[in-house]
Amino acid sequence: MHNNVFKTAMAGTALALAMAASHAAPARAFSLPPPADLKYAIKAEQKGLALDGEATVKWRAGDGKYSLSSESRASILGKINENRSEGLVDEQGLAPEKYTEKRFRKDPYSVTFDRAARAIHFTEGKQGYPIKGGEQDRASVPWQLSGMARGMPGKFVAGSEWRIVVAGRRDAESWLFKVAKTDKLRTQMGQLDAVHLVKAPSSGSKDQQIDIWLAPAHEWYPVKIRFSDNDGGDVVEQTISKITKR
Numbered sequence: 001m002h003n004n005v006f007k008t009a010m011a012g013t014a015l016a017l018a019m020a021a022s023h024a025a026p027a028r029a030f031s032l033p034p035p036a037d038l039k040y041a042i043k044a045e046q047k048g049l050a051l052d053g054e055a056t057v058k059w060r061a062g063d064g065k066y067s068l069s070s071e072s073r074a075s076i077l078g079k080i081n082e083n084r085s086e087g088l089v090d091e092q093g094l095a096p097e098k099y100t101e102k103r104f105r106k107d108p109y110s111v112t113f114d115r116a117a118r119a120i121h122f123t124e125g126k127q128g129y130p131i132k133g134g135e136q137d138r139a140s141v142p143w144q145l146s147g148m149a150r151g152m153p154g155k156f157v158a159g160s161e162w163r164i165v166v167a168g169r170r171d172a173e174s175w176l177f178k179v180a181k182t183d184k185l186r187t188q189m190g191q192l193d194a195v196h197l198v199k200a201p202s203s204g205s206k207d208q209q210i211d212i213w214l215a216p217a218h219e220w221y222p223v224k225i226r227f228s229d230n231d232g233g234d235v236v237e238q239t240i241s242k243i244t245k246r
Contacts, residue, residue, distance in 0.1 A: 029151030030093040032061045033143065033219045035246040040225075040238035041188065042072060047234065051076060055238050059143065060246070064089050068139055072238070080104040085139040087113065092134040094144045099137035099167065111137055111167045125170035135165045135172060142212050142222035145177065145197060149220045156195055156214075158182075175199050177212070185213060185224055188241040194223050218243060 042053040053074035060067045067086040074080045081104065087097035097115065102108040112121045113135065119128040120135065129135075136144050141164060149156045162177045180196040194213035201207040213224035223240040 030091075030147045031150035032066070032089065033059065033146050033150060033221055035060045035062065036219075036221065037244045037246060038221065038240060039242040041241045042074065042236065042238045044074065044236040045234060046236070053080070054241070061089065066094055066143075068143060070139060077104060083139045085137050087140075088115075090133075093147050094136060094140050096135070096137045096140050096167075099139060101138070101169075109169055111169075113137075113167070120167050120172055122167070122170050127171070129167065129172040132165075135167060137167050141166055141175070142214075142225060145212060146214055146220045146222055149195065149214050149216075153216065153220075162197075175210075183213065185215075185239065187223065187239050189243070192223055192240070193217060195220075215240075 036059050038057040038059065040055040040057070042051070042055055044051040044053070051074045053072060055070060055072040057068070057070045065087070066089055067084070069084045070082065071079065072081040081102070083099070083101040085096050085099045088095040095115070096111075096113050098113070099111040100108060101110075109123045111123075113131060114121060114128075115131065118131040120131060121128050144164060145162065148162065156179055158179055158181050160179045162179075164175050164177065165172055166175045177197045177199050180198050183194055183196050185192045185194050192215050194215045197212045197214070199210040199212075201209055209228040211224075211226040211228070212222055214220045215223040221240070221243060224238065226235065226237040228235050
């Protein structure tokens with residue numbers, strides 16, 4: 001009898017500990033957006049010059065891997081940006097291995113995520129950055145947020161915050177995204193309801209503000225992205241015009 005009481009008590013204790021652990025460290029659910037080609041209309045204002053253009057994004061994912069390539073063109077200048085991100089998919093979402101970017105009138109650069117050495121290396125930075133899990137590059141960030149929102153749609157509500165370490169040209173830093181609200185966007189695909197996330201620059205920083213809109217009715221794809229300089233007033237905005245699933 002005493003043994004039965006002891007076993008029952010231990011079982012209850014184990015259950016309580018398991019429940020406490022689950023509440024203390026909830027796992028982040030993640031669901032990959034389906035492969036697709038996306039086209040965006042671009043409107044930009046740089047150094048007082050208004051520009052129109054278009055961007056194409058090819059998103060592919062499956063078998064534990066992903067690839068993401070983007071090309072942007074302006075009506076006057078031609079190709080102004082191209083980048084590529086590729087890597088694996090793990091328990092925390094996208095796990096980039098290599099990122100490359102070429103901007104208009106700037107030298108190309110790359111970022112390597114050395115998973116074996118658990119370090120991020122930069123072609124333009126002398127020091128590496130440790131990999132702890134969940135780090136992204138500048139192209140993969142919207143898609144990481146998309147996968148997180150697809151996996152946890154009930155948590156992407158106004159006021160919720162999501163912190164992601166992002167590798168840039170020379171180093172990596174923590175970006176904090178805050179869900180603002182759900183907006184109604186006018187696009188070439190019609191009016192879309194989209195969840196608006198904002199990454200504001202830190203106080204006194206010259207970093208860009210980044211706004212990302214994800215559309216729940218369209219697989220939570222990034223349907224609008226806006227980059228705004230904190231000091232120069234330059235703005236680049238791309239809004240979805242067509243989605244083709246692959």
